[in-house]
Amino acid sequence: MSLITVERIKLFSTRSPxxxxxxxxxxxxxxxxxxxxxxxxxxEARVTPAMTQFGVGLGQMVxxxxxxxxxxxxxxxxxxxxxxxxxxxxxxxxxxxxVVVATLAAVVGLAASxxxxxxxxxxxxxxxxxxxxxxxWRLMFGQxxxxxxxxxxxxxxxxxxxxxxxxxxxxxxxxxxVESLLPLIPKIGDDLQKWTPFTNANQFLNGEQDMGLAGAExxxxxxxxxxxxxxxxxxxxxxGLLIIALAAASKRDA
Amino acid sequence: MIEAQGLTKRxxxxxxxxNLSFEVKPGKVTGxxxxxxxxxxxxxxxILGLDTPTSGDVRIDGQRYRDLHQxxxxxxxxxxxxxxxxxxxxRAHLAWMAASNxxxxxxxxxxxxxxxxxxxxxKRAGAYSLGMSQRLGIAGALLGDPEVLLFDEPVNGLDPEGxxxxxxxxxxxxxxxxxxxxxxxxxxxxxxxxxxxxVIGRGKLIAQSSTQEFVDRASGTTIKVRSxxxxxxxxxxxxxxxxxxxxxxxxxxxxxFVEGDLTTDQIGEAAAAHGIxxxxxxxxxxxxxxxxxxxxxDSVQYHAHDELAHVGDVRLDAPSNVEVVSGPKEDN
Numbered sequence: 001m002s003l004i005t006v007e008r009i010k011l012f013s014t015r016s017p018x019x020x021x022x023x024x025x026x027x028x029x030x031x032x033x034x035x036x037x038x039x040x041x042x043x044e045a046r047v048t049p050a051m052t053q054f055g056v057g058l059g060q061m062v063x064x065x066x067x068x069x070x071x072x073x074x075x076x077x078x079x080x081x082x083x084x085x086x087x088x089x090x091x092x093x094x095x096x097x098x099v100v101v102a103t104l105a106a107v108v109g110l111a112a113s114x115x116x117x118x119x120x121x122x123x124x125x126x127x128x129x130x131x132x133x134x135x136x137w138r139l140m141f142g143q144x145x146x147x148x149x150x151x152x153x154x155x156x157x158x159x160x161x162x163x164x165x166x167x168x169x170x171x172x173x174x175x176x177x178v179e180s181l182l183p184l185i186p187k188i189g190d191d192l193q194k195w196t197p198f199t200n201a202n203q204f205l206n207g208e209q210d211m212g213l214a215g216a217e218x219x220x221x222x223x224x225x226x227x228x229x230x231x232x233x234x235x236x237x238x239x240g241l242l243i244i245a246l247a248a249a250s251k252r253d254a
Numbered sequence: 255m256i257e258a259q260g261l262t263k264r265x266x267x268x269x270x271x272x273n274l275s276f277e278v279k280p281g282k283v284t285g286x287x288x289x290x291x292x293x294x295x296x297x298x299x300x301i302l303g304l305d306t307p308t309s310g311d312v313r314i315d316g317q318r319y320r321d322l323h324q325x326x327x328x329x330x331x332x333x334x335x336x337x338x339x340x341x342x343x344x345r346a347h348l349a350w351m352a353a354s355n356x357x358x359x360x361x362x363x364x365x366x367x368x369x370x371x372x373x374x375x376x377k378r379a380g381a382y383s384l385g386m387s388q389r390l391g392i393a394g395a396l397l398g399d400p401e402v403l404l405f406d407e408p409v410n411g412l413d414p415e416g417x418x419x420x421x422x423x424x425x426x427x428x429x430x431x432x433x434x435x436x437x438x439x440x441x442x443x444x445x446x447x448x449x450x451x452x453v454i455g456r457g458k459l460i461a462q463s464s465t466q467e468f469v470d471r472a473s474g475t476t477i478k479v480r481s482x483x484x485x486x487x488x489x490x491x492x493x494x495x496x497x498x499x500x501x502x503x504x505x506x507x508x509x510x511f512v513e514g515d516l517t518t519d520q521i522g523e524a525a526a527a528h529g530i531x532x533x534x535x536x537x538x539x540x541x542x543x544x545x546x547x548x549x550x551x552d553s554v555q556y557h558a559h560d561e562l563a564h565v566g567d568v569r570l571d572a573p574s575n576v577e578v579v580s581g582p583k584e585d586n
């Protein structure tokens with residue numbers, strides 16, 4: 001428990017995590033307001049809960065930045081050495097950091113998803129915004145899992161790269177560019193994309209979802225896995241990377 | 255007690271620490287001395303389990319650092335005062351350190367009080383001056399009230415007031431019976447603080463002894479003689495085949511410096527036997543600086559090509575028939 005306290009103090013005694021959390025929430029809810037607020041007249045009735053959630057994916061990016069920074073700033077300022085000096089059991093320390101950051105990410109994820117839904121509810125009062133299908137429940141609560149696992153993924157990358165700019169570049173470019181450009185590769189591109197981590201996270205959230213006015217394409221690429229297996233697959237990536245990262249951090253010089 | 259056995263650290267082809275064995279005796283201030291780049295910091299990082307030795311090991315009371323639980327209660331260290339998040343307050347910095355070793359919250363206030371940072375404890379550490387950062391680092395080292403303390407170049411870059419403060423603090427720690435290992439390339443500093451010395455150069459152990467012994471052994475002693483009949487005296491001493499040199503000392507005349515195993519008694523008697531008048535006959539101890547240069551002359555890693563070049567590794571590495579041309583020739 002004491003190591004949880006350590007990481008909680010570290011995280012909340014600087015400002016950048018607060019900013020990241022605020023930005024994540026504002027981006028999510030703001031985009032929900034745009035996506036639903038401009039739907040007027042007959043369009044308004046075609047707004048669905050899933051349509052309020054596009055911005056939550058942006059917030060997820062910001063949370064990944066926060067999670068990566070929680071590690072890379074320690075390397076940047078040398079506090080990682082003070083940390084390892086205070087707790088030579090490095091893997092345990094970093095694991096506790098991961099728990100703290102991932103838990104916080106889950107909370108922000110829930111705030112973002114339900115806050116976005118609430119704004120949509122407010123701006124599109126005539127639409128059917130009730131959460132009443134399994135897919136919709138999965139989407140609304142699933143953001144917590146996706147946020148937490150994204151944070152784990154980001155922490156692992158942060159530990160491996162040890163450098164803010166590099167880690168953030170990877171975390172932004174990988175889901176946004178690499179995974180979406182893979183289908184351009186002839187023959188194998190589509191199959192490759194089906195097995196990338198963030199496309200599967202998206203499959204978990206948006207698979208079998210009613211996109212309403214936004215159209216079915218808004219759900220993004222689907223994968224070979226059913227939504228819950230897609231989440232398990234995404235989790236395997238995050239946890240696998242974390243195990244590699246913890247092993248690396250324990251072995252190399254601080 | 256800290257015990258190093260055959261400690262070695264290689265980075266690629268570079269050997270930073272080379273088969274280093276030493277022990278830091280309990281209840282004393284031990285100076286860890288060496289030129290820049292000698293491997294002092296690397297050794298300290300290995301003691302603290304931050305860097306893994308290529309071979310050999312180092313133990314604290316028989317245990318490897320990595321196996322210690324709540325290490326801050328056993329060994330406190332300040333390797334770099336800058337290892338603080340600039341946007342975190344001093345109090346928050348110490349608070350997480352205390353939590354990591356299950357130390358009570360009161361230990362934070364106590365440590366802040368001890369280094370005199372209580373009034374600025376809630377300010378962000380990035381706004382601290384170097385002297386204040388150094389104090390914060392020391393507060394971190396003292397947090398767990400450890401028996402052993404490690405400081406890497408604690409006076410580096412400090413103003414005279416800061417240096418004095420650190421120096422007094424070391425004395426206080428030693429008088430409390432703590433074991434202190436403090437590294438420095440400032441020898442005069444060590445002469446004032448350290449009782450024991452571990453001297454390294456190019457990663458190798460050069461000497462481990464008491465400070466006094468080190469100075470005695472390395473530089474020997476010089477005897478200063480002033481006399482109106484200096485030439486005559488020099489002749490007498492030269493007959494006994496002693497190393498002598500004559501230097502201008504003051505307006506009244508010249509002084510003779512005798513280096514070797516002679517005592518003042520022998521010189522006095524030799525002078526009396528030849529009827530030579532002596533104005534002064536004193537024993538002069540070598541300074542730590544002299545001892546250090548003499549011992550580490552071969553071990554300085556990066557020489558300027560100046561008059562020191564001839565004692566450095568440049569000539570040692572060169573074929574014997576090639577002289578170093580860039581440095582001026584020695585004048586003896």
